[in-house]
Amino acid sequence: MKSGWINIDSFISVFENEELLKSYLKVNRLSSISEEELKCCNSFFMQLKPLLSSKQLFAYLLDQTVEDGFREQFDILRFSKDSILNVELKSQYPQDGLNGIYDQLDRHTYLLNTLGKNVFAYSFVLNTNELFKIDQGKLVKVDFREVAKNIEEEYIEENSLKLIDASTILISPYSEPDKFIKSRYFLNHSQKEIRNLILRNNRGKFSISGGAGTGKSLVLFDLAKEFNKNQSILYIFVASIRNSSELSAKYGFLFKSISEVKEWSIDDYNEFDVILIDEAQRLTKDQYDVFIDSTATIIFSVDKEQVLKDTEKSEDIQALLEADPNVENHTLTDRVRSDKALSTFIKKLFDLKARRLEPMEFPKVNVVYFTELEEARKFIKNCEEVENYCCIEIAEYTTVVSRVKKRKQILSDSENGFTVIGREYDNVLIPIDERVYYNEDAKLIAVTNEYYPYLQINNLFEGITRVKQNLLFVVINNTGMFKTIQEIITWYDDTKK
Numbered sequence: 001m002k003s004g005w006i007n008i009d010s011f012i013s014v015f016e017n018e019e020l021l022k023s024y025l026k027v028n029r030l031s032s033i034s035e036e037e038l039k040c041c042n043s044f045f046m047q048l049k050p051l052l053s054s055k056q057l058f059a060y061l062l063d064q065t066v067e068d069g070f071r072e073q074f075d076i077l078r079f080s081k082d083s084i085l086n087v088e089l090k091s092q093y094p095q096d097g098l099n100g101i102y103d104q105l106d107r108h109t110y111l112l113n114t115l116g117k118n119v120f121a122y123s124f125v126l127n128t129n130e131l132f133k134i135d136q137g138k139l140v141k142v143d144f145r146e147v148a149k150n151i152e153e154e155y156i157e158e159n160s161l162k163l164i165d166a167s168t169i170l171i172s173p174y175s176e177p178d179k180f181i182k183s184r185y186f187l188n189h190s191q192k193e194i195r196n197l198i199l200r201n202n203r204g205k206f207s208i209s210g211g212a213g214t215g216k217s218l219v220l221f222d223l224a225k226e227f228n229k230n231q232s233i234l235y236i237f238v239a240s241i242r243n244s245s246e247l248s249a250k251y252g253f254l255f256k257s258i259s260e261v262k263e264w265s266i267d268d269y270n271e272f273d274v275i276l277i278d279e280a281q282r283l284t285k286d287q288y289d290v291f292i293d294s295t296a297t298i299i300f301s302v303d304k305e306q307v308l309k310d311t312e313k314s315e316d317i318q319a320l321l322e323a324d325p326n327v328e329n330h331t332l333t334d335r336v337r338s339d340k341a342l343s344t345f346i347k348k349l350f351d352l353k354a355r356r357l358e359p360m361e362f363p364k365v366n367v368v369y370f371t372e373l374e375e376a377r378k379f380i381k382n383c384e385e386v387e388n389y390c391c392i393e394i395a396e397y398t399t400v401v402s403r404v405k406k407r408k409q410i411l412s413d414s415e416n417g418f419t420v421i422g423r424e425y426d427n428v429l430i431p432i433d434e435r436v437y438y439n440e441d442a443k444l445i446a447v448t449n450e451y452y453p454y455l456q457i458n459n460l461f462e463g464i465t466r467v468k469q470n471l472l473f474v475v476i477n478n479t480g481m482f483k484t485i486q487e488i489i490t491w492y493d494d495t496k497k
Contacts, residue, residue, distance in 0.1 A: 001058065001059075001157075002157050003027060003028055003029070004028050004029055004030075004061070005028075005058070005059050005060065005061065005157050006028065006059075006060040006061070006062055007057055007058050007059075007060075008045045008048070008049050008052070008057045008058075008060065009049070009057055010024075011024070011041070011042070011045055012042065012045055012046060012049065015038070015042045021038070028062075030062055030063055032063065033062060033063045036091045037063065037075065037089055039091070039126065040075075040089035040090065040091055040124060040126045041062065041075070041076065041089055043124075043126055043129075044076070044087065044089065044124045047129075047144050048144050048147060048148060051144055051145055051147075051148035052148055052151065053153060055153045055154070055155070056148070056151045056152075056153060058155055059078055059079070059155035059156070059157055060076055060077070060078050061074075061076070061077040061078070061079075061159060062075065062076055062077075063075065064077055064159065064161055066111070066161045066162075066164055071188065072107060072108065072111060072188070074086055074088070074108065074161070075087060075088050075089040076088075076089065077159075077161070078151065078155060079155065079156045079158065079159070079160045080117075080151075080152035080154055080155050080156060081152065081154055081156065082117055082118060082152065083117050083118040083119070083120060083150065083152055084112050084115065084117050084118070084119050084120070084160070085120050085147075085150065085151055086108050086109075086112060086119065086120070086121040086122070087121075087122045087123070087124055087147070088101075088104055088105065088108070088121075088122070088123045088124070089123075089124055089126070090123060090124065090125045090126065091125075091126045091127060092125065092126070092127045092128075093125060093128075096196075098132075098139055101123045101125075101132055101139060102134065102139045103189075103192055104123065104189075105121045105122075105123055105132070105133065105134050105139075106134060107186065107187075107188075107189075108121050109121045109134065110186060111164060111186070112164075114164055115160050115163060115164065120133075120147070120150040121133065121134070122142065122147055131143065131144065131146075131147065133146075171218075172217075172422075172423050172424040173217060173218060173221040174217070174237075174241070174243075174247070174422055174423050175423055175424070177246075177247060177250040177251065178250070180221060180225075181250060181251070187215070187218065187219065187222060188215070190332055190333070191215050191218065191219050191222075191332065194208060194219060194330040194332065195219055195222055195223055195226075197328075197330065198223060198299060198328075198330070199223070199226055199227075201328065202297070203297050204297060204326070204327075204328060205292065205297070205298045205300075205324070205326055205327045205328070206297075206298070206299045206300070206327065206328045206329075206330065207280070207299075207300040207301075207302055207318075207321040207322075207327055207328070207329045207330065208220065208299065208300070208301050208302070208330050208331075208332065209301075209302050209303060209304075209318055209321075209322075209329065209330070209331050209332070210303060210331060210332030210333065211303060211305060211332075211333075212303065212305070212306060212461070212462070212465035213343075213465055214332035214333065215332060216278070216301040216302075216303065216332060217278055217301060217422050219301075219332070220235075220276050220278050220299065220301045221235075221251075223276060223299060224251070224253060224274075224276050225251070227273070227274045227297075228251075228252060228253045231273035231274050232253075232271070232272045232273045232274070233253035233254065233272065233273070233274050233275075233276070234253070234254050234256065234269070234272040234274070234275045234276070234296075235247075235251075235253060235254065235255045235256070235275075235276045235278070236256055236257070236258055236261060236275065236276070236277045236278070237255070237256070237257050237258065237278050237279065237422065238257075238258045238277060238278065238279040238280060238281075238282040238283055239257065239258070239279050239282060239418060239419075239421045239422060240257060240259070240418060240419055241257040244256055244257055244260065254272075258282075258283070258287070265290075266290050266293060266294055269290065269291065269294045269296055270294055270295045270296060272296045273296060273297060274296060274297045274298075274299070275291065275294065275296045275297070275298050275299070276298075276299045276301075277291065277298065277299070277300050277301065278301045278422055279301065279302075279303075279306070279421055279422055280300040280301055280302040280317055280318075280321075281302045281303055281304050281306060281307050281312060281317050281318055282307065282308065282309075282312050282317075282421075283317050284311075284315065285315045285317075285320075288315075288317055288320060292324070292326075292327075300317075300321055300327075302317060302318045302321060303318070304316060304317075304318040304319070305458075305461075306421065306458065306461075306462060307455065307458060308395075308417050308418060308421070308454055308455055308458050308459055308462065309453060309454055309455060310453060310454075310455065313455065340360075341360050341361065341362050341363070341364065342362070342364055342365070342467065342471065344357050344358070344360055344362075345362045345365050345471070345488060345489075346464055346465060348488050348491070349444060349464070349485070349488060350443065350444045350457075350461065351442065351443050351444070352438065352442035352443075352484070353441070353442045353443075359491045359492040359494075359495045360491075360492050361492045361493075362488070362489050362491075362492075364467075364469060364470050364471060365470075365471045365472075365473075365488075365489055366470070366471070366472050366473070366489070367472070367473040367474075367475060367482060367485040367486060367489065368472070368473070368474055368475070369475045369476075369479075369482045370474065370475070370476050370477075371476075371477055373410070373476060373477070376410070376431065376474055376476045377410065377411060379474060380410075380411060380429060380431065380474055381411075383429055383472065383474075384429070387427060388426065388427055389427040389428065389429040389470075389472060390415055390420075390425040390427065390428055390429065390466070391411055391414045391415065391429045391430075391431065392414060392415045392416060392417070392420055392425075392428055392429070392430060392462075392463030392464075392466060393409045393410060393411070393414040393415070393416050393430075393431055393459075393463065394407065394409070394416065394417065394435075394446055394454075394456050394459040394460050394463075395407075395409070395416035395417050395418050395419075395454055395459050396408050396409045396416070397451075397452055397453060397454060399451075406448070406450040406451055406452050407435075407448045407450055407452050407456075410431045410433065410476065411431070414431075415463070416459060416463070417454075417458065417459030417460070417461075417462035417463055418459075420462065420463060420466050421462055423466060424466055424467075424468050425466050425467065425468060426468050426469040426470065427467075427469055427470045427472070428463065428464065428466055428467040428470070428471050428472070429472045429473075429474060430460070430463055430464055430471070430472070430473050430474070431473075431474045431476060432473055432474065432475045432476065432478060432481050432485075433475075433476045433477060433478055434476075434477055434478045435447060435448055435456075436460065436478070436481060437478070437480060437481060438480075438484065444457060444460075445457055446459075446460055473485055
């Protein structure tokens with residue numbers, strides 16, 4: 001029996017002795033578990049124990065957290081060859097009652113199902129001594145005999161939570177509409193809480209703010225799906241989108257890019273009950289004023305860090321939303337698109353002096369170097385064709401009158417910050433040439449000597465933060481950047497020397 005794996009008899013035997021229990025928890029690395037959780041766990045184990053065989057008493061994991069593009073905590077787990085047992089412990093009903101119990105069991109069942117085994121998920125409430133499970137979409141009461149019946153004799157002392165792959169759970173509603181329609185997506189607790197608050201309040205003006213990868217678009221689409229059941233919906237994407245007609249047909253509500261509604265008046269918008277606006281930080285002040293004055297319920301998704309032009313930065317739509325007393329503002333803080341390692345790498349890349357970052361391994365990040373531009377282009381094309389990488393660059397600018405291209409891209413057909421905003425890709429490739437380097441404050445900058453009205457470093461940030469799985473840098477004729485990226489990738493190894 002490995003340390004950290006709990007035998008029910010051994011837990012019960014020390015529970016009543018505070019000093020012994022404290023040592024027992026330290027041995028099993030459970031010092032952070034709360035007193036209430038311990039009481040719940042003891043009561044659950046005491047009632048389950050008489051129904052179990054000697055083998056069924058072994059191999060329980062307590063207080064486990066998974067963080068891989070999302071964060072979810074599990075109270076009791078047991079892994080077997082063909083099944084997984086999950087029990088959530090509550091001293092009393094949560095604030096949102098039975099709905100809260102249902103939502104948690106639904107999330108956990110969905111996550112654990114990705115491991116390809118039968119999942120038996122229950123919730124135990126101490127003060128009412130009730131056990132719940134989800135059966136055919138409904139929360140039902142069960143007894144301890146059912147739990148015992150679903151515990152396999154054989155067990156595995158390996159934490160299978162580490163095998164959960166966030167890329168199978170997190171989807172892009174823009175590029176994966178079929179998965180979204182089939183509800184094969186995951187909302188974390190914060191996302192569901194904001195969604196439910198807006199649905200309950202129903203009428204008015206709302207904003208959902210949050211950094212790149214916090215799941216704003218997913219919440220917005222989920223709200224659109226819910227409102228669409230009994231109200232007329234308009235969904236506006238404030239960026240370029242190639243498949244608006246396809247999305248309208250698939251989702252069953254009107255989907256438009258901002259360019260498609262540029263001639264619309266407030267009367268046109270007032271025809272709808274609910275208007276949802278994604279990437280609202282890119283609205284002009286005039287557009288914003290029209291939406292604020294509309295009689296429709298308006299839900300803005302906004303991130304001031306993802307502005308791509310100087311005018312967007314100066315108009316600061318997010319600040320206007322936050323200052324308006326008639327707008328109900330909500331904020332998402334947990335990044336759900338990438339795991340902790342990718343998030344740490346990105347922060348370190350953009351600011352070498354960034355605080356509160358710890359050395360870690362970055363197995364999903366790689367860098368290669370080419371001196372010759374044409375060789376780099378061939379390599380990038382091969383990566384696109386063979387390994388399905390999406391090449392994303394800082395956008396080039398075409399002058400209005402003369403149609404001259406400024407700050408040309410390395411590949412003319414690459415995606416850029418404007419075309420990928422709001423989307424996610426499994427594999428992202430970022431070309432870096434001599435126009436990108438660090439300033440005296442160790443912050444990443446991008447420069448050009450040509451007239452260029454876009455925010456270059458924001459464009460680069462937009463591209464990098466689209467990644468879900470693998471991030472590859474192709475550095476061209478810039479030895480300083482290659483060496484710095486290498487040093488970040490090997491940061492953990494170098495600290496161990």
